[in-house]
Amino acid sequence: xxxxxxxxxxxxxxxxxxxxxxxxxxxxxxxxxxxxxxxxxxxxxxxxxxxxxxxxxxxxxxxxxxxxxxxxxxxxxxxxxxxxxxxxxxxxxxxxxxxxxxxxxxxxxxxxxxxxxxxxxxxxxxxxxxxxxxxxxxxxxxxxxxxxxxxxxxxxxxxxxxxxxxxxxxxxxxxxxxxxxxxxxxxxxxxxxxxxxxxxxxxxxxxxxxxxxxxxxxxxxxxxxxxxxxxxxxxxxxxxxxxxxxxxxxxxxxxxxxxxxxxxxxxxxxxxxxxxxxxxxxxxxxxxxxxxxxxxxxxxxxxxxxxxxxxxxxxxxxxxxxxxxxxxxxxxxxxxxxxxxxxxxxxxxxxxxxxxxxxxxxxxxxxxxxxxxxxxxxxxxxxxxxxxxxxxxxxxxxxxxxxxxxxxxxxxxxxxxxxxxxxxxxxxxxxxxxxxxxxxxxxxxxxxxxxxxxxxxxxxxxxxxxxxxxxxxxxxxxxxxxxxxxxxxxxxxxxxxxxxxxxxxxxxxxxxxxxxxxxxxxxxxxxxxxxx
Amino acid sequence: xxxxxxxxxxxxxxxxxxxxxxxxxxxxxxxxxxxxxxxxxxxxxxxxxxxxxxxxxxxxxxxxxxxxxxxxxxxxxxxxxxxxxxxxxxxxxxxxxxxxxxxxxxxxxxxxxxxxxxxxxxxxxxxxxxxxxxxxxxxxxxxxxxxxxxxxxxxxxxxxxxxxxxxxxxxxxxxxxxxxxxxxxxxxxxxxxxxxxxxxxxxxxxxxxxxxxxxxxxxxxxxxxxxxxxxxxxxxxxxxxxxxxxxxxxxxxxxxxxxxxxxxxxxxxxxxxxxxxxxxxxxxxxxxx
Numbered sequence: 001x002x003x004x005x006x007x008x009x010x011x012x013x014x015x016x017x018x019x020x021x022x023x024x025x026x027x028x029x030x031x032x033x034x035x036x037x038x039x040x041x042x043x044x045x046x047x048x049x050x051x052x053x054x055x056x057x058x059x060x061x062x063x064x065x066x067x068x069x070x071x072x073x074x075x076x077x078x079x080x081x082x083x084x085x086x087x088x089x090x091x092x093x094x095x096x097x098x099x100x101x102x103x104x105x106x107x108x109x110x111x112x113x114x115x116x117x118x119x120x121x122x123x124x125x126x127x128x129x130x131x132x133x134x135x136x137x138x139x140x141x142x143x144x145x146x147x148x149x150x151x152x153x154x155x156x157x158x159x160x161x162x163x164x165x166x167x168x169x170x171x172x173x174x175x176x177x178x179x180x181x182x183x184x185x186x187x188x189x190x191x192x193x194x195x196x197x198x199x200x201x202x203x204x205x206x207x208x209x210x211x212x213x214x215x216x217x218x219x220x221x222x223x224x225x226x227x228x229x230x231x232x233x234x235x236x237x238x239x240x241x242x243x244x245x246x247x248x249x250x251x252x253x254x255x256x257x258x259x260x261x262x263x264x265x266x267x268x269x270x271x272x273x274x275x276x277x278x279x280x281x282x283x284x285x286x287x288x289x290x291x292x293x294x295x296x297x298x299x300x301x302x303x304x305x306x307x308x309x310x311x312x313x314x315x316x317x318x319x320x321x322x323x324x325x326x327x328x329x330x331x332x333x334x335x336x337x338x339x340x341x342x343x344x345x346x347x348x349x350x351x352x353x354x355x356x357x358x359x360x361x362x363x364x365x366x367x368x369x370x371x372x373x374x375x376x377x378x379x380x381x382x383x384x385x386x387x388x389x390x391x392x393x394x395x396x397x398x399x400x401x402x403x404x405x406x407x408x409x410x411x412x413x414x415x416x417x418x419x420x421x422x423x424x425x426x427x428x429x430x431x432x433x434x435x436x437x438x439x440x441x442x443x444x445x446x447x448x449x450x451x452x453x454x455x456x457x458x459x460x461x462x463x464x465x466x467x468x469x470x471x472x473x474x475x476x477x478x479x480x481x482x483x484x485x486x487x488x489x490x491x492x493x494x495x496x497x498x499x500x501x502x503x504x505x506x507x508x509x510x511x512x513x514x515x516x517x518x519x520x521x522x523x524x525x526x527x528x529x530x531x532x
Numbered sequence: 533x534x535x536x537x538x539x540x541x542x543x544x545x546x547x548x549x550x551x552x553x554x555x556x557x558x559x560x561x562x563x564x565x566x567x568x569x570x571x572x573x574x575x576x577x578x579x580x581x582x583x584x585x586x587x588x589x590x591x592x593x594x595x596x597x598x599x600x601x602x603x604x605x606x607x608x609x610x611x612x613x614x615x616x617x618x619x620x621x622x623x624x625x626x627x628x629x630x631x632x633x634x635x636x637x638x639x640x641x642x643x644x645x646x647x648x649x650x651x652x653x654x655x656x657x658x659x660x661x662x663x664x665x666x667x668x669x670x671x672x673x674x675x676x677x678x679x680x681x682x683x684x685x686x687x688x689x690x691x692x693x694x695x696x697x698x699x700x701x702x703x704x705x706x707x708x709x710x711x712x713x714x715x716x717x718x719x720x721x722x723x724x725x726x727x728x729x730x731x732x733x734x735x736x737x738x739x740x741x742x743x744x745x746x747x748x749x750x751x752x753x754x755x756x757x758x759x760x761x762x763x764x765x766x767x768x769x770x771x772x773x774x775x776x777x778x779x780x781x782x783x784x785x786x787x788x789x790x791x792x793x794x795x796x797x798x799x800x801x802x803x804x805x806x807x808x809x810x811x812x813x814x815x816x817x818x819x820x821x
Binding site for chain 1: 535537663664665668669672698699701702703704705706707708711715716718719722723727729730731732733734735736737738739740741742
């Protein structure tokens with residue numbers, strides 16, 4: 001029996017020049033775990049919005065065809081009525097949590113359904129236990145980290161035991177640990193409760209192993225519908241930007257079929273030949289203090305502490321130096337202190353102890369690029385030369401809000417780095433949220449171009465693949481302290497969570513981080529037979 | 533979130549009573565004209581915020597309302613040409629014509645500014661001391677549109693406060709010239725609309741306002757002494773305002789000359805309003821110091 005049916009669905013947002021969805025048809029059976037893949041702007045989020053009734057009820061626009069979710073036709077039932085059958089989790093947890101405490105948030109959907117108080121209390125307890133958040137129940141939602149908020153929002157979506165849960169990039173703001181935990185939590189809900197899951201996700205390497213089926217969208221139309229393995233084979237040929245690093249590793253090494261996840265990849269490699277010996281994990285400790293410090297450098301943190309009035313410590317004794325032209329990735333769990341460190345670099349915060357020294361102007365691109373944009377026209381944000389340098393001249397008459405996520409970010413970066421004085425330090429805070437691999441590659445090129453111009457670039461990111469694409473140094477932050485500081489191979493090849501998929505498949509062998517490096521290691525370990 | 537749970541009589545009162553009490557103060561500000569009585573209402577609100585432990589939060593709200601009040605106080609004398617006591621001649625300003633500033637127009641503008649500040653403060657106290665979760669539950673059984681309007685208005689204070697902090701950081705992060713004030717206002721306004729839509733969508737996705745069988749009624753919660761005290765205080769505020777209007781103690785007119793109730797009568801009304809408004813806070817039984 002189908003829990004979600006799209007029947008020739010078309011949808012155009014109000015005022016949009018083209019349709020977001022064209023003639024999309026598919027059916028999702030009860031208990032399926034479906035991943036929706038596609039590049040930015042392919043229509044993935046529109047599928048979620050149509051399934052939850054937000055499109056067209058809350059968003060307006062032109063809708064054609066028919067969506068039946070949990071047995072309810074979305075043309076006749078709005079999001080409020082569909083909520084009993086369809087739990088929805090959107091990308092930004094901050095805009096989805098509506099109550100003041102976690103307990104109230106989990107109780108809210110049950111109360112809206114008219115459940116008696118005893119059923120509400122039980123539902124809250126069960127949702128909290130299922131998501132591992134009973135310790136948060138009496139916390140204020142305003143105090144929670146992004147990962148905690150996302151779990152709470154998922155708990156609220158699940159509290160009424162909906163038959164179908166649709167999720168729009170729920171891991172985009174989560175660190176690798178929290179992201180993996182969320183995906184496996186969904187798998188557990190799917191297996192133990194039989195909840196049908198429809199998950200939109202960019203980081204496919206994170207979720208394909210948990211999925212039964214993949215729907216791939218291209219330009220608003222359904223381009224592929226099948227199992228994860230065949231999807232990867234299709235992606236390698238038809239849309240390489242959707243192929244996972246593991247699939248690209250196998251393709252580069254001339255192996256097949258493309259593996260779905262680390263476990264399958266390792267099994268396939270073991271079956272072919274003994275796996276290359278993994279190097280012992282490199283110890284990339286933070287630089288020792290006490291030795292003579294360099295007096296130059298674009299950015300220096302000298303024993304910087306940041307303590308809140310309530311006593312909580314965000315940064316502890318940070319000692320760092322960035323040289324001009326250096327590209328540094330700053331990684332760590334949600335709440336590790338990455339954004340605070342960048343804000344200190346920019347001077348938005350004052351250290352409680354210690355000093356931050358910069359050799360010139362610091363540019364900071366905030367997590368929400370729209371916060372830097374105030375004009376009604378793109379052309380009014382920058383002078384024509386700067387706009388041309390950013391490759392945005394053709395968009396001069398558009399409103400910044402109408403740009404795509406990637407274009408808006410490029411504009412915000414140009415605004416942050418513009419000015420008479422060239423920036424000596426450029427900091428970017430989580431710039432890859434919601435970006436597909438193609439756009440991440442462009443951003444990595446932008447970052448390297450800034451570094452080539454002489455700026456020290458410091459980028460906070462949760463994405464190991466992106467870090468490898470641009471960084472020549474990685475700093476791992478934990479609980480406000482520098483845990484490790486070294487080359488990408490030292491930091492990202494030997495970890496479990498802060499590691500690329502290729503490194504996890506090869507368990508750090510040869511320090512390989514990318515598909516190309518991994519293929520070279522595999523070739524060296526067991527030369528491939530070349531067919532005659 | 534601007535709301536902060538505190539151990540105070542106002543926080544302990546049920547939301548409908550908290551709303552009524554804050555609304556009574558805001559309504560009083562809209563009805564009375566005498567500046568002394570308006571000042572009394574402002575004193576009552578500041579005293580209540582301090583007694584409820586949310587003085588700092590009210591100050592933050594007031595900082596946002598103060599520019600509005602000042603703008604009203606400054607612009608009104610330029611637009612209002614009535615009044616007989618001329619204090620400045622600004623000459624012929626082209627399309628605006630001859631611009632004469634009168635004492636009456638200045639006082640009238642100041643009264644309007646003070647009134648705006650009192651209304652903003654009453655809303656700020658409501659946002660800081662009345663639990664928005666309870667308000668949400670209170671309006672759930674009303675129509676979807678009215679419930680959403682009230683809820684979004686409640687939620688938006690905190691959301692916009694956070695947005696304003698982010699936009700302020702965004703301004704500081706720009707490498708180019710800082711945006712004009714008008715551009716910032718436009719960004720905040722259009723952002724507020726987007727955020728209101730986000731909040732409305734989130735509420736609907738959680739089933740808020742869906743037409744479902746009515747919930748089994750909860751056991752009626754008995755009225756506490758704080759409920760009764762604030763309800764009585766709200767009624768008292770309304771009664772005092774009505775009596776002040778009928779008796780002329782709050783009467784004030786700026787034009788053609790300044791004219792109003794005597795200081796004794798209006799001062800007595802202002803003091804009475806402060807005492808009636810703050811009386812419920814005297815009951816601190818069961819609240820740890």
